[in-house]
Amino acid sequence: xxxxxxxxxxxxxxxxxxxxxxxxxxxxxxxxxxxxxxxxxxxxxxxxxxxxxxxxxxxxxxxxxxxxxxxxxxxxxxxxxxxxxxxxxxxxxxxxxxxxxxxxxxxxxxxxxxxxxxxxxxxxxxxxxxxxxxxxxxxxxxxxxxxxxxxxxxxxxxxxxxxxxxxxxxxxxxxxxxxxxxxxxxxxxxxxxxxxxxxxxxxxxxxxxxxxxxxxxx
Amino acid sequence: xxxxxxxxxxxxxxxxxxxxxxxxxxxxxxxxxxxxxxxxxxxxxxxxxxxxxxxxxxxxxxxxxxxxxxxxxxxxxxxxxxxxxxxxxxxxxxxxxxxxxxxxxxxxxxxxxxxxxxxxxxxxxxxxxxxxxxxxxxxxxxxxxxxxxxxxxxxxxxxxxxxxxxxxxxxxxxxxxxxxxxxxxxxxxxxxxxxxxxxxxxxxxxxxxxxxxxxxxx
DNA sequence: CCTCAAATTTGAACGTGTTCAAGAAAAGTA
DNA sequence: TACTTTTCTTGAACACGTTCAAATTTGAGG
Numbered sequence: 001x002x003x004x005x006x007x008x009x010x011x012x013x014x015x016x017x018x019x020x021x022x023x024x025x026x027x028x029x030x031x032x033x034x035x036x037x038x039x040x041x042x043x044x045x046x047x048x049x050x051x052x053x054x055x056x057x058x059x060x061x062x063x064x065x066x067x068x069x070x071x072x073x074x075x076x077x078x079x080x081x082x083x084x085x086x087x088x089x090x091x092x093x094x095x096x097x098x099x100x101x102x103x104x105x106x107x108x109x110x111x112x113x114x115x116x117x118x119x120x121x122x123x124x125x126x127x128x129x130x131x132x133x134x135x136x137x138x139x140x141x142x143x144x145x146x147x148x149x150x151x152x153x154x155x156x157x158x159x160x161x162x163x164x165x166x167x168x169x170x171x172x173x174x175x176x177x178x179x180x181x182x183x184x185x186x187x188x189x190x191x192x193x194x195x196x197x198x199x200x201x202x203x204x205x206x207x208x209x210x211x212x213x214x215x216x217x218x
Numbered sequence: 219x220x221x222x223x224x225x226x227x228x229x230x231x232x233x234x235x236x237x238x239x240x241x242x243x244x245x246x247x248x249x250x251x252x253x254x255x256x257x258x259x260x261x262x263x264x265x266x267x268x269x270x271x272x273x274x275x276x277x278x279x280x281x282x283x284x285x286x287x288x289x290x291x292x293x294x295x296x297x298x299x300x301x302x303x304x305x306x307x308x309x310x311x312x313x314x315x316x317x318x319x320x321x322x323x324x325x326x327x328x329x330x331x332x333x334x335x336x337x338x339x340x341x342x343x344x345x346x347x348x349x350x351x352x353x354x355x356x357x358x359x360x361x362x363x364x365x366x367x368x369x370x371x372x373x374x375x376x377x378x379x380x381x382x383x384x385x386x387x388x389x390x391x392x393x394x395x396x397x398x399x400x401x402x403x404x405x406x407x408x409x410x411x412x413x414x415x416x417x418x419x420x421x422x423x424x425x426x427x428x429x430x431x432x433x434x435x436x
Numbered sequence: 437c438c439t440c441a442a443a444t445t446t447g448a449a450c451g452t453g454t455t456c457a458a459g460a461a462a463a464g465t466a
Numbered sequence: 467t468a469c470t471t472t473t474c475t476t477g478a479a480c481a482c483g484t485t486c487a488a489a490t491t492t493g494a495g496g
Binding site for chain 4: 004029030031041045049051
């Protein structure tokens with residue numbers, strides 16, 4: 001029964017994500033999704049345990065889109081600066097269609113108890129996939145990143161990516177160009193500033209951030 | 219009729235905040251608040267337009283508590299580092315009773331459309347009061363902060379305070395000691411790093427953050 | 437083809453935040 | 467005091483996310 005079942009699942013996810021884009025998160029009620037998909041409310045819940053789970057689905061699809069775009073863009077970027085810039089910009093590209101829904105998305109995702117929280121166990125798959133993009137960006141860079149940082153850098157950059165996302169949600173400039181400018185301006189500073197991590201105090205702070213980020217995942 | 223009216227308002231706010239502390243945000247339903255206060259649901263809504271507005275009330279009270287504690291602690295702190303540290307620690311002290319409720323609080327507050335959003339117009343009073351604490355911390359510091367930064371520094375530090383709050387929400391270490399350590403570690407770095415703002419690139423990034431933060435307030 | 441257990445689907449029901457027409461109480465006016 | 471206006475209070479009602487017992491459909495084994 002996997003075929004029909006998977007069809008229904010895809011139908012619900014497809015309808016929901018389209019409605020998220022077109023009419024926003026609040027107006028996309030579970031009843032509206034069910035009606036649009038031609039099924040009952042309870043049936044939608046058979047496939048997605050909560051409305052948050054549909055956000056999780058969105059998170060997965062956006063992340064897959066990001067991975068595809070990043071892989072393409074990283075082909076002709078060798079130094080860390082341009083690789084990082086390409087990674088962040090393609091990430092913004094992938095999120096773009098959902099910008100109007102960003103506030104609700106982040107409100108859902110930031111709650112520590114939410115399955116959608118990018119630090120939580122329920123998001124392990126999506127987070128690891130997202131982290132892999134940064135691992136690739138850092139790992140294949142020439143010249144290579146400083147040895148001392150190499151293992152933690154992808155994770156730190158991923159945290160920066162989360163911060164950029166937060167900035168992006170609040171950015172109402174046309175096409176979120178302000179976030180683009182922030183990325184363009186901040187990336188060279190970050191890559192040039194990597195040497196700062198050698199300062200003992202800075203390193204300790206970074207360690208704190210990393211271990212907190214890890215401990216949240218429980 | 220201002221007296222009785224104000225009494226009722228205080229009653230609702232008091233009951234709500236106590237219930238937030240004692241049983242958490244989700245279990246503190248509007249019906250439960252009304253029942254506990256001995257009034258009708260609609261009457262609670264006469265004084266607070268939404269449950270979020272009660273969170274706003276909490277924000278105001280926490281901020282007042284912060285102001286009081288900071289004023290006391292800043293009495294015997296002269297250099298910027300210790301003044302900043304005192305300001306951040308007293309902020310954490312004021313929030314402490316509500317830590318278990320932090321996730322819900324931040325999920326409410328981070329939504330750009332929420333009246334509780336610390337960047338939004340509805341929070342102007344609370345935000346300005348909070349900013350004033352940082353203005354005092356910076357303004358009376360000896361030796362004084364670099365001229366170039368003096369006008370923007372309180373706002374930047376307030377943004378750091380928001381970031382620390384975010385960290386604190388996710389911090390489940392005993393008594394949130396990890397956040398305390400973060401503050402102790404990060405503050406000297408920040409004060410020592412102030413000279414970095416002279417680097418043109420860094421200055422531009424900071425400007426971007428500030429103007430975004432300002433533009434959100436509409 | 438028939439049987440039956442598992443997978444899928446239904447729709448009514450619950451508790452939630454919120455709204456609102458209606459009424460009660462207080463304050464203002466004479 | 468008697469009337470009017472404003473402020474305050476009520477409780478039923480709405481749409482929402484979510485749950486669940488029951489009904490239906492499906493596929494495997496005979």
